[in-house]
Amino acid sequence: MSSVTITIDGIKISAEEGMTVLQAAQANGLYIPNLCNHPDLRPAGLCRVCVVKQDDWKITISCKLPVKEGMVISTEDPAVQQIRKNTVELLIANHPMTCLTCEADSKCELQRVAHYVGITPDSINRYRRSVRSIPLDTSNPFFDIDHNKCIMCGICVRTCDELQNINAIDYAQRGVASLISTLGNKPIAESRCESCGECVVRCPVAALATKKSLQPMREVRSICSYCGVGCGIHLGVRGDKIVGVRGDQENPVNRGSLCVKGRFGYRFINHPERLTTPLVKKDGVLVEASWDEALDRIVEKFSEHKGEKFAALASARITNEDNYLIQKFTRAVMGTNNIDHCARL
Amino acid sequence: MSFAELQKKARQEWDELQNGDIPQIIVGTATCGRSAGAMAVIKAFEDALKEKGVQAVIVEVGCIGPCYAEPLVNIAKPGKAVIAYRNVTKAMAAELVDSYLIGDDPLPHYTLGTIGEKTVEGIPRILDTPSFKPQERRVFRNCGIIDPTNINHYLANEGYAGLNKALGMTQEAVVDEMKRSGLRGRGGGGFPAGRKWEAGLKAKGSQKYVVCNADEGDPGAFMDRAVIEGDPHSVIEGMIIAGYAIGADTGYIYVRAEYPLAIRRLERAIKQAHEKGFLGKNILGTDFSFDINIFPGAGAFVCGESTALTLSIEGKRGMPRVAPRPRTTEAGLYDKPTLLNNVKTFSSAPMIITRGAEWFASVGTEKSTGTAIFALTGKVNNCGLIEVPMGITLREIIFDIGGGIADGGKFKAVQTGGPSGGCLPEALLDTPIDYDSLDAAGSIMGSGGMVVMDEKTCMVDVARYFLDFTEIESCGQCVPCRLGTKQLLDILKDICKGKGKKKDLELLVELSHSVHGGSVCGLGQTAANPVLSTIRYFRDEYEAHINDKCCPAKVCKPLIAFHILEDKCAGCTLCARSCPVSAISGEKKKVHVIDQKLCVQCGVCMEKCPKKFSAVECVSPKEKIMEVA
Structure with a gap:
């Protein structure tokens, strides 16, 4: 693959052919605000926030624009800024203002973008505010769906399709009524969703959020104990209890991905009924035993x-x-x- | 059978019908005619003919355009001029049989005019009437003339001659003819058709498709339906020529499922074309094969967008593909090279091949050749479908063809191009109709909707109406369109309610530009046109709504009030008796009063008040009532 040089806001950067402008910017540590882009997924170009001006001529979106030698990109052109700002303002005008109690607070992409494009109370107050009031879908035991926070970036739909090949969700309805839906708009628990949670971790807001849980005080790097795949995980620990699991992006086995058990099935660790010593049957009753005793018993019986x-x-x-x-x-x-x-x- | 033999046979059949000894009663039974009662009129003719023992053939044809004159019946008596009768009723049918078929009185007061070269005294030639004179019937060449269910009628009128000629040309020569004709895509975008065909020809791939966009979705536009219902073979022939030109073997017609008659006509026409060897394997003995499938639309306006349309055929959700993306001619239906054109574009192709590019370009302007079709509607006297040479002015269309403003009203604005178009004021009435002039004026050619508005139309309300449509019909995938149209609509609704804020105008303009610049597809990019154009030309109306809480056209209900003028009210009680909410009180022969708290501003009192009194007045802003009182 050959390398090309492009200029973003006067900064010359090199990029690999085949990259998009957004990818090239990110690879070089430059931030172009975006909402519907995710490095694991094909670009969708729906949020329109990553809009840029190409070669002082064309306003287009950087997430689908392939780099070309000598390309000159402006992310700060006044027309670009205007479109970007209005687009983000529109999203905020239709988004609940519940940041403090929101699961996504401080890691919310909408917050990040809003800060970057310079949203102020005055600019938002010009708009007619309107937030949907669709009931929460709490049918899934591990996560909730809040359509009212959804910005329709489609990352969940693409995750379910491109990464998981499950296709439990897709777009439904149209216009302002459009929403991400299961087949027949049934609760997610009644769909073909396998609860892997891959969409939940990618949701840029908290339209998909794990059920309320305590935040960890520290993280411990580990390997998932469920199967022979051996996915890398970070256990979120608070005191001496595990309160969450996230996939290890650095682990070559799973590169951050997890299944339903690995991601959500950690509560057995602190479960009071969990076995913590071997049990040996004596007079028809299982009683606690030491490892030595148990192993000796196995050797004895196996030999026979x-x-x-x-x-x-x-x-x-x-x-x-x-x-x-x-x-x-x-x-x-x-x-x-x-x-x-x-x-x- | 060779093409010449097929054509000869068809011409014989046609000539026998035209020059036979039996009178013909030709009834327009397209959807428009049917909804106006054409089928009942046919029944009345049949009954009258039977009762009186008169011999005549009843021929069903498509629509020639003038909706205001439906049901339309043409009567051709042997040796006489064909006479077109307007607004024919069942009673008129019986009267016509008596007076004209049995007797010889053509009843001139029922006529629209005569068709053809022959004349009848006392009846004008239809083409000499102001409504038809400026028109140039090309795409509509056969509509209302031939029986659309009879392929021989089409064949006898130059039908499939274009295909026959094209098959003797090279693919490049066909494309070149299309390019030289200057035909621009009639779906609204106006992309040069020849260049698209060329791209289709040059696109690499063993499998290519031809797709006809008949998903006519603009409110008030129904020309594609009229073409399909009145002359389906012209569309099919155009598609076959296109298939030959680019090397495709399969065509799709994506037609609105809400057009059942059009679908039936297409199915029948495709079957007939197969029987005659114009479709299927080895067309007209060549090694070119082509077939056409009909795909009933999925029921969304956005499916008329070319990339959403192809996805819809694939069985996916109809959402426009996001640019940068390959052109449809490179990767369209099933990611194969696809030539997608509108009904009228395909219908124009046979003419261009048969008569030549120069003939086609002989009307119209330099950059917009040929004719344009409009669905002229709103406050004009003669509404309906019209076909005019490009370059004609809006004034000619509205005041000559349209017969001026209905009810003696005053012209205020004309909206062209459907929900994506703009409203143009009186000062721009001399704007010539072509892609570029309309674009420069802030509107578009679009699909050809043309709504005429008089002074009783509120321009803020008009913008609100169109945004209401685009907001619902947005596919919802991109933010500027999904939420931008909603925001624009919410603001417009507020302004219409008198809740507009001083900064709203600025925000409307700012948002409109961002929705235009930020949206994925044409629907979003043009959605704000009605807002921008009404602000550009009718800013004072917006300001009146916002600053004075006044609707100058007296349309926006929250801003108007009805009031009975004391010195004019005769106490006839008509208004009080008509009021649906019993808001009017008053004794007989005494002045009546409207209780403003109960009034719902329906305006019935004003309608009912006899003209000689004209005692009910509508005022805006509402506060004016206090002044009067």
């Missing part, structure tokens, strides 16, 4: 049942390496090919 009497069923919750060892152990030590695997979570 070598050969075709024995079968091993391995779990998808352990690593591939451990699964390998189980079959090796079953064949080499127990002397049988009776080995199977549940092969699913």
